[in-house]
Amino acid sequence: MSASPSRTRPLTLQINGRAHGPLDVPEDMMLVDVLYEYLGLTGTRFGCGQGVCRACTVIVDDERGPREVRSCITGAHYFDGKRIRTVEGHAKRDESGQLVELSPVQQAFLDHFSFQCGYCTPGFVNAATVLLETLTKTPVAKDDVEATITQALNPHLCRCTGYVRYYQAVKELVLKTPGLVKEGAR
Template sequence: MSAKLGSKRPLRLHVNGRAHGPLDIPEDMMLVDVLHEYLGLTGTRFGCGQGVCRACTVIVDDEHGPREVRSCITGAHYFDGKQIRTVEGHAKRDDTGAITELSPVQQAFLDHFSFQCGYCTPGFVNAATVLVERLKKTPVSRDALEATITEALNPHLCRCTGYVRYYQAVKDLVLATPGLVRDAGKEGAP
């Protein structure tokens, strides 16, 4: 049986370690709209509305994750019961909500002046975070590092052409983080 246009149903989300819901959400609403309109989390950007620019990327932590999911083209109910991270969830905060420490990815982007307008930055932060977390489990050989970074960041669009600084920030972070890169020919060793 198909849902009526405009019908609602309960949705439970776990965003940035916090449970939300059940929320009465329209069945056809995209996650980016729920984040903005119901949860007040506006860091996830609505860019192209077609999933091409990836400014809307969130991280889903599940049996396949961490992985990136585009929230402007994925219905909110797909995320029912799932663990989601948005850009607001990366930095450490005190009891008042004030940021006390940026994540390593956020700090690397800031140190490299990686962004200009910043609109695409949340998507790049999430993509780089997923990459770093995957490399912690499966380090990349030094000779494959640049191709690995390119594969992770290439789907994301930056209209201000900040690509070089994003790539350099991620490369420097990966090289500076022990255990993410292994020398070629040492398959088992980090």
């Protein structure tokens, strides 16, 4: 007896500012699989497959603001019509696709040698990006910077124990970026 094929539905996404779809996607397919199999976006990592490691994190931009969503446990159709950013969308590129400039988060991670194997890096890039964008709207007191960074990055797992350098890079970036730390607060 053969397994019955999955039912499909059209899926339309906006990823990194570019419209995709409608794509005929199985109803039970996770977004990480759509990114890989349909769109060739392989920067988002499939790690644990259970949403624990968060290597699969993408950013959703909607009325709630930028937020992290785990793409290995969230069905692709949840994202229908939504604006999504993957790690491929952070760096600036020219018309031919050549790299022009890394994002501030990517550059900070590179400057601090934050990654070893790099498997978890896309999730950390997205988490730090969401944190910085959130702080532009709601700055943090200087005394709360470390706790705020810990809260943002702690759910992400790194197999190579690169945590210290990720945290150092984000802390330096938060402290040196104007407007992220409340003036006059210690």
